Amino acid sequence: MKKRKVTALLLAFAMVLTAVGCGGGNQAASSDEASTGSDDSAAASDEGGDAEASDTTYDKPEFTLKLGHSDTTSNLLHVSLEHFADDVFEKSNGRVKIDLYAAEQLGSNAEMAEMLEMGSLDAMMMPQGQEATYAPKLNALGLPFLFPNYDAVYAVLDGEIGDELVTDLANRNMIQIAYWENGLRQVTNSKTPINAPEDLKGLKIRTPEDSMTLAIFNALGASPSPLAFSELYLALQQGTFDGQENPVSNIHANNFQDVQKYIAITNHKYECKNMIFSLTTWNKLPEEVQTLLTESAKTFGDEHRKAIVNSSDTMLAELEEAGMEVTNPDPAAFQAATASVYDDFYAENDWAEDLVNRMKEVIGSAE
Numbered sequence: 001m002k003k004r005k006v007t008a009l010l011l012a013f014a015m016v017l018t019a020v021g022c023g024g025g026n027q028a029a030s031s032d033e034a035s036t037g038s039d040d041s042a043a044a045s046d047e048g049g050d051a052e053a054s055d056t057t058y059d060k061p062e063f064t065l066k067l068g069h070s071d072t073t074s075n076l077l078h079v080s081l082e083h084f085a086d087d088v089f090e091k092s093n094g095r096v097k098i099d100l101y102a103a104e105q106l107g108s109n110a111e112m113a114e115m116l117e118m119g120s121l122d123a124m125m126m127p128q129g130q131e132a133t134y135a136p137k138l139n140a141l142g143l144p145f146l147f148p149n150y151d152a153v154y155a156v157l158d159g160e161i162g163d164e165l166v167t168d169l170a171n172r173n174m175i176q177i178a179y180w181e182n183g184l185r186q187v188t189n190s191k192t193p194i195n196a197p198e199d200l201k202g203l204k205i206r207t208p209e210d211s212m213t214l215a216i217f218n219a220l221g222a223s224p225s226p227l228a229f230s231e232l233y234l235a236l237q238q239g240t241f242d243g244q245e246n247p248v249s250n251i252h253a254n255n256f257q258d259v260q261k262y263i264a265i266t267n268h269k270y271e272c273k274n275m276i277f278s279l280t281t282w283n284k285l286p287e288e289v290q291t292l293l294t295e296s297a298k299t300f301g302d303e304h305r306k307a308i309v310n311s312s313d314t315m316l317a318e319l320e321e322a323g324m325e326v327t328n329p330d331p332a333a334f335q336a337a338t339a340s341v342y343d344d345f346y347a348e349n350d351w352a353e354d355l356v357n358r359m360k361e362v363i364g365s366a367e
Helices: 002-018 051-055 076-091 109-118 128-132 136-142 150-157 160-164 167-172 211-219 229-238 248-253 287-321 331-337 339-348 352-366
Strands: 063-068 096-101 123-127 174-178 181-184 186-189 204-207 223-226 243-246 262-264 270-278 325-327
Touching (some): 076 096, 096 287, 109 270, 123 128, 128 136, 128 211, 128 270, 136 150, 136 211, 136 270, 160 352, 181 248, 181 287, 204 229, 211 223, 229 243, 243 248, 270 287, 287 325, 331 339, 339 352
Parallel strands (some): 063 096, 063 123, 204 243, 262 325
Antiparallel strands (some): 186 243, 186 262
């Protein structure tokens, strides 16, 4: 933890003068590009800041915002982020430019989250497990086998409960402006087909830095431990881990079929990946810019959701064609094996059982 803090502080020092500045173009940025200008640019809400500013064309951006994430540029998330950045640039007539930093160019998810909290990074796509360290109620989304399908997920996230889950972010200098997708998660490994919980016993499974995922795989008898996503392919290739768990879209985008033989469609948990801004940046932006960012983030978050859902079967077929063996285990035994995860979650959080019961009511009405 101390090492990670030092890394984040060094990254923060290098970027602190460029949190919100001016620049040109609207393409994904490399990690050594820096915005010019100063923090005063974000505070200049009086210049062109009224509703009529939409008629103004800007020769160069007034606001340049850095957004980091951990996925590759071929991932569906990055594709929708490019659409989001283009939309914001176009609708602001060049006033707002978003530079995208993919594949952990700015640091790991944990490091980027620390930078948001310190105010030295504008925005990131934060995985659910990382976000739950700041907003603990989000952990409820990752309880094992809670959601039967995506319709049930969206019924929860797009209602009052979805807002409730992220209110604690404000205490850590953050604001979530839209839910994006990560997906229902599956298990891959290089050792054996997974048809029952016993098949996972002793397998070294890489997880994200997410306490709920660790609890699930410990309950299933595996040997889980976290690792930065950018290091995962090599770790699988070298046999440091036997397997990992991710949505089909991430397995496909990162070519895990080259280093993993088996994939089990377990749908063992759901995870979102959300657009989070540092309040240091957000509070300096004019209201109409905040509105534009929020509306566009929701529009292309929905696009990303649909892309994940609609492409899953095709991607799974392509993984199978590439040589992966697909199994579809009966979830009943897995649910029974992970029942203790619910008990522990309720015991650790006095709000948890009421929250989960309310989520189950929404899920039941969506079926």
